Amino acid sequence: MSLRIALLGLLVESGAASGYGLTKHFELSAGNVWHAKHSQIYPELRKMEADGAIETVEEGARGKRTYDVTEAGRVELRRWLVEHEPERTIRNEASLRMFLLPLLGPEESVPLLRAEAAMYTTRAKRLDEICSHIGNDVSMYQARMGYHNMRAMEAWATETADAIEQKAAGA
Amino acid sequence: MSLRIALLGLLVESGAASGYGLTKHFELSAGNVWHAKHSQIYPELRKMEADGAIETVEEGARGKRTYDVTEAGRVELRRWLVEHEPERTIRNEASLRMFLLPLLGPEESVPLLRAEAAMYTTRAKRLDEICSHIGNDVSMYQARMGYHNMRAMEAWATETADAIEQKAAGA
């Protein structure tokens, strides 16, 4: 269901697009909230077209198909956004690793936490940079979400490394 | 793989536990980074025991089995934490919904964003409350991660609702 909604949303946001274009969109901005590869996206688009949520608006060279949302698709997306209670479940391998890092001793955990904090700083800066060059409002809000999430993990990793270090120094 | 690591981590952190206990642990603290239900946890524990990462330390009434990590399991966990490059992919239905909410008009998106911000405030407060009553360091760091993430989404939702409102007022 979520993949379907994500595809509808991206199509509404960007206008008509191909499976390839949508795959790229996932790799960039949408990747901060949902992830999908071409091998899952192409069959899903076919299925969505079969039940009328999207339609082919153009067939180009070497099998290229450009899809756009139908009115039924727009209704479906709106309903989901307004009425559907989303699952609050998370599965994030990078966060799982951070979560468990404090189980290691200070000599191992502190450098790993600092390295991770640095990585989040880099990503936050990149997103901030992107924000300042975006014309479109919606894309800007979306990039800002990623920014806030990166800053949160950066702050946590730094705070935790500091706490572990202090504790180790005190003991 | 990640479920296996999560289970190893929780067992190291809490000491020996049953499948039921681990399921509860996922529902509480670990749920902020990984999610799993009993129907997946029980078979996984059997598999992990079969290849020596954990062992049954006690068999209680009505089929209750208490597991603990073996030395091999500890080594495996440590290797994963230190050497494994985690996948940076995210799948978060609640965030996907937030991400797409700005596609709705201001009259619909703003109240939904405000409601979501309020929910994140509540969750952040609950986690903060939990933190102040925790004896164990590792559990505290873990709860703090959830706290930072809740505050990030709260800040984003508020900032975005404000921006959409201002834009609508200006136009």
Added chain:
DNA sequence: GCTATCATGTAACTGGTTACATGATTCG
């Protein structure tokens, strides 16, 4: 005695990953 919680399990299904497979076009 009833309800909530403890406690485990399995089968069918859906969602997602990996790997294979193909070929055109663009840029240097």
Added chain:
DNA sequence: CGAATCATGTAACCAGTTACATGATAGC
């Protein structure tokens, strides 16, 4: 002319969900 990128597709496999199934114990 070679490498990167555009562009799509499928099959086998693994991970995760839903729903069914069972039964003990504790507290009201």
